[in-house]
Amino acid sequence: MRIAIVSATVLTVFTAAVGATATLGVGSAAAAEPIEQIDQGRIGLHLNHEETTALADGPIPAIVTMLVPLNRIGAGLKTDTGIYRDGNGGVHASLRQVVVEAASHPDGTVTFYLNAPGTRNGRVLDIYQNWS
Incomplete structure (x- = not known):
């Protein structure tokens, strides 16, 4: 039950973040693409990219990690990432x-699932990180 509540909360936070980004005039009028x-x-x-940059500059990543422990978050990193990955x-x-x-990449985007x-x-x- 707790996982379902946390999942619903995380989805709500991300949806609100994207809505706030669009409302503040960051990027185009189209909101995030649902998958x-x-x-x-x-x-x-x-x-x-504009939404990714706004997300990086805002409080949402910190809020999400208050609700979801890091061991419950997976990351699909690009092969040329500078982030450390263990053996x-x-x-x-x-x-x-x-x-x-x-x-930080000119065409960098993220996809959340x-x-x-x-x-x-x-x-x-x-x-998942995305850039060319």
């Missing part, structure tokens, strides 16, 4: 560091 992967047990949001593939960075690194309870080895949230 449904029901067959994989997750839904997500793809943020464009077992464990990422040693905060959610903010992952977002900031993507935002909220995972269904009991899927993805217990991860609640996954984030």
Whole structure:
């Protein structure tokens, strides 16, 4: 039950962050692109570069990590990342560091996925960096 409540809270926080970004006039009028992967047990949001930059500069990553422990957040890092990954593939960075690194690239974006309870080895949230 706790995972379902946390999952709903995280989704609400991200949706509010994207809405606030659009309201403040950051980026284009279009909000984040929703992604449904029901067959994989997750839904997500793809943020464009302006939205990624606004997210990196705001309080949302800190708020999310207050609600979701770092061991319940997965990170899909680009191969040329500067973030440390240990021999077992464990990422040693905060959610903010992952977002900031993507935002620091001219075309950097992030995609967040909220995972269904009991899927993805217990991860609640996954984030993927994107840039060319």
